[in-house]
Amino acid sequence: MTISPDDDFAAAEYALGTLPPAERAALAARRLREPELDEAIRAWEARLAPLAEAAPEIEPPRDLLPAIEARIRGASPGAPGDAAMVALRRSLSRWRAGAIAASVLAALLATGFVFRETSRPPPLPREYVAILQKDAASPAIEVTVNLDKQELTARPVAASAPTGKSYELWIIDAKLGAPRSLGVIGVTPRAANLSAYDPSVVQNATYAVTVEPPGGSPDGKPSGPPVFVGKLIPIEP
């Protein structure tokens, strides 16, 4: 093991849960880039995991199974509305011309450039889109968000995960601490439920895609650096 003693203590406290929020978030970010640190955290989780056996059961306040099953079904193919997708694609094609790097779009938005053509008093945007990609010419993952439905849909655009691997989508925001998984991206679009997230977090978060083992990260943490990344921008109502 080449990890420093300090890092091993940090890994131990991460697994135990005693790291203060900022240190926990920092370590969660570092483990993405440092496989040895990641391995140390997993080792500590494994050392402590038998304690879970001794945790007494508590009956949940309500039956959660139907809600969980609904979320799982929502992850199945065919969920998103096709009409909405057509509208989104139309909006998208306009932006694609201008190279869709998220920072560029953010800059355009900041100057109010993109949607001045719609002159009606603007209702608060409820639909957002992000194109996650490395550069304008590369394949991408298209992410759309409907805040009313609290739903996110991700679909690959000429992108496919390496053979035997899965793409996994993450929402990253300082308010969330560690990156949170939004699930594995299949060849067909899937909808993820966003009700666990504050709308302001959903709007301002960074979305990133990592390459993971089939089915996604084994431990709920990105196991490598993001291959696609981007931020949401609103689309016209």
Add this chain to the structure above:
Amino acid sequence: MTIRGAAAGGQAPAGAGDDLTRLLGRIASRDAAAFAALYNQTNPKLYGIVARILSRGDAAADVVQEAYVRIWEKAGEFDPRKGSPLAWMATIARNRALDEVRRIRPASLEDQPVSFEPAADEVDPLAARERSEGLASLIKCLQGLDEEKRAIVLLAYYHGLSREALAKRFGRPVATIKTWLHRSLAELRDCLAS
């Protein structure tokens, strides 16, 4: 449905791990009935783990939901050679709960739940009658720690107490708690490796 089948009564019977391993295998091939059976056998356990860390009931229910969605997504990656199915599921649920309770919030630090006092139902794994091999080894090593240091590790594990909350509870500076944690964890690591 709240029928919990074999796990009713709290103590998982011998062979429950094999049963859960088989269910996870079926879930990996997208067997929804197996998922419902797994949920029914394990949800009070996972809720028990999460609810001791998150004092807000609705937050605990949300985190348990997220954990099960993840278990559905990841079932194919469970490796029985690396631990019991319950330990694997518990780690997923516990990590979710810790992310929630250690979330960086926009509000000030005063809002952190540092004053949270665990309820009277403090968990004592040393009292567990049924012990897997892994738990038995860990208990043996925990018994090697001073009582106070063992209590700190267990309060952190089961109740998600932060360094600050532990410092308040034991009337020690945070730096002392940190040192104790490091010593205790190093002792546990060395003991488990021996």
